[in-house]
Structure formats: structure tokens, C-alpha cells
Amino acid sequence: MEKMIDLNGKSYSVVPEVGTIQQLLEHLGLGDRILIVEKNKEILQKDYYDAPIMDRDQIEIIHFVGGG
């Protein structure tokens, strides 16, 4: 079943191939970035990026960039 999550404040439909946070990051093209992930208001340490994504999860991702 298709999962709907809240991603950075917007509704986001998770494709079936994406089951974990790590897979989501790769799907979004953020796999090799320096970033911080929050899942349901808790900051997720890197060791937990294999955590499964559940329907209606609230996920926030902030990646670092160089410019300015």
C-alpha cells in the first residue's frame, strides 16, 4: 500500500521501493550529502537510517550547502 508522509512540511507519497530513511534519502538524491534527519520530532542518528518509514510519519531533512 502506498504510504503518505509529511516531508518538510508537504504531503509526500512514498514509492513502494522506498522502505527506510536511507532509501528515501537515496531516492531524493541526497544519499551522499551531509544532512540531519528528524523523524516524528526526534533527531535520528545515522545508525538508525535503516528505520522503516510508516504511513503518516513526519520527516524533516536539512542538508548542508556551501554557498552564500
Add this chain to the structure above:
Amino acid sequence: MSSKYSRQELFAPIGLVGQQRIREAKVFVLGAGALGSSGAEMLVRAGVGELTIVDRDILEWTNLHRQQLYTEQDVINQLPKAIAAESRLRAINSDVKVRGIVADVTPENVLELFEGHQFILDGTDNIETRLLANDAALQLGIPFFMGACVGSYGLTFPIGVKEGSPCLHCLLEALPPQSLTCDTVGVISPIVVTTAARQTAELLKCITGATMEPRLESVDLWTGERAAMNVQSMKKPGCPSCSDTPVYPYLSANEVMRTAVLCGRDTVQLTWPKNRQVELIPFAESIRDIVSNLKQNPYLVSCEYNDHRLVLFRDGRMLVHGTKDITAARKIVAGLLG
């Protein structure tokens, strides 16, 4: 209520007391590019007491769409950004003691530059310099308001605003192999102004004594995505930059010639060790016959050489335009200087 700052004083969280604190504040703006221009203008209009703005670069046509302090004439005059910024900021508000400094911020000079200021606004364009500023600000105990943006995306994070809060080094376990820059993905002016506005609002809150939180925020103005997290739990007890026994690793000076590829441009910067002073006039005379389009002003000498534009600053830095290849840039400079 006819004072220059009456509408700001009417804003209850600032009030007359807050305005007086703003009036007494000494602020350092690190970089006079896009974020630095925008933040410095807001701070000068707000009426801070003193503002120092430092930048290593000269103006280019590609800066004007987003670097709000500058005009076409500044580019034609090939002014250093710090000089053009100083002049514009003084014209905006004569109450403020504004000082522009043309310099590259390095491990050797960063502490001296920051000293005497109470707040630092990030207007730099790369993560390495942010980590250097993070170390220096922590050592001196000065709050540092980080901001970064590319494309339509920006993020902000205040450092040193709350006892026991994490620093930038805590958040960045490792430097990314290559971070996104204005050079690779471009940048639009609205995200510059938004990011600078968030940094400046946090800085003004801190000046006025508001309760601060270590909040990391991001926004993408094109997609409408946004995120905000309190990152207190990311404080690392053993952080080399902010633990109880810090070693400030980014302050360790590098004695060899440093090189950097500048954000947003096809340009390499070469810096001679210890920022040695260079005599510009003899230098200009010595190359007059082998270069074309030689120009000089009190701050720099510029010329064309082998299809590249070169700019030499008094403090021993040379910009090589038209390449991103550090080895090629070294070769071009070696070809000229022998």
C-alpha cells in the same frame, strides 16, 4: 517619535531598551557577498553601533543580481567588495561606525579580526571557512549566526547562543567531499534575502536579550518545503571545537601556499604564506610589457595574461579567473612570476 528608529522601537520585543542595546552592539560580518550584503544592510539600518565587514574578493558582473549593496559603477571600477560595501553602508546610516577590510579570513588572522566584536554574521560561501569561524567564535565566546544558500534553498543555525548548545562542528561529522555551490547549481536573490533575514532576526533577538534556542532551519522558496529542528540533542561531549577541553582544529595554521576555488565563479585563489605584503606598483611595472589591459588602484593590480584575468591584492593573494583547475592556475601564475 520622530527618531530614525521609532518604528523599530515601537516593536514591543525591542522597545527603547532593545534599541539602546542595538546601538551599543559591535557586529562582525564575515564576507560581503550575497548574504553579507543583505545582512549588513539590515544591521546598519537597524542602527548597530559598529559594523566591520571583511571580504577577499573584487566585484564582478555576475554578483549584481543578488549582492544588493553594489552598483554597475562599482563593477566597472573593479572595487573590492569590502570597500564598496563600506561606502554604501556609510551612506545608508551615518550613525554606524562602518569599517570595510579587504582580506581573506584565515587561521592566522581570524582571531585578531573577530576580537572586539560581540556578534558574528556569516556571509561566507564555503563550509571550510564556516568551520574556521565556528572555532574562532567559540574560542572568543562570541555568538556566530550561520547561514548558507544555493539555488532556492537556504539554511540558518545560531551557534553559541545558549549554554551547552551544539556547535557547527557537532552537526557536521565530516566535511562533504564536494558541497553544492552557487557555481554548480546557481542561486536566486529571494533565497539570499530570506536566509539573511533569518540570520539577522536571530542576531537582533540575541542583542536584545531574548531567549535563544539552537534551532536549525531550512526553506526552499521554489518548492515550498521547509524544516526546523531544535538540535540540542546533537551536542557532542567530545567535540574538538566545543567540548570542555577544545583544541579548535580549524585554527591550526597552514604554512604552505593555500588555494581555493571561489564559489559562483570560474576562479582560483592562490594565497602566499603568512599573507605577505606585496608592493603593487613595482609589481605592475615589472609585468607591464608581458600582460595586456593592466589596471591598478590602491588595493589591487589586474591584468590579462594567457587568456586569463589575474588580480593581485596587497595582502599577497592572487585571483586567477577563467579556470577551476588549481594546478592550471598555479602554472599560469608561475608563468607570469617566473
